[in-house]
Amino acid sequence: MWHMILSFLTMMVFKPMTRKNSALTSALLAAFLFTVYPAQSQAEGKLNAPVLKMEFSEIIAAYTADPVAAAKRFDHKRIAFTGRVIAMGSSPTTTYFGAYTADGHKFDTSFDVEAREALKSKFANKEIVAFKSSNEFLIDCLNEGYLPGAIVPSIKLTHCRVAR
Secondary structure, eight states: OHHHHHHHHHHHHSSSOOHHHHHHHHHHHHHHHHHHHHHHHHHHHHHTSOEEEOOHHHHHHHHHHOHHHHHHHHTTOEEEEEEEEEEOSSOTTOOEEEEEETTSOEEEEEBOGGGHHHHHTTSGGGOOOBTOBOOOEEEEEEEEEEETTSSSOEEEEEEEEEOO
């Protein structure tokens, strides 16, 4: 994505290259590269980080007992646990799912579009059907942090996928 933005900026700024606008162009490109590219790399790193395999109830218990220590241990980490998912809506391209874990916890989450093919294998007839449960499998999600103010305190899990 950043390379498309960079191409656009280059076309707009480099039109007629003059000595006057070349300094501005260099400054804009440097600012863009030093702010956008590292942030994107950090986000991609979180998505590809090592996975902690745990029971969901263990994670909630840790946040309940000591939120600060649990945040250091689990926030912005990938967590894997056994559970099932249910597509929320009839759109064939939905990425929004309800999930419930083997140990009884429920939460809402999203799966990346790239994860859909692997996810299909977890449903009957290899087809994701709205409001039908998948078979049980190992779910791998990015933990965005604890949500103590939610109706049912939980963790915010995003960028889910079928665990490798």
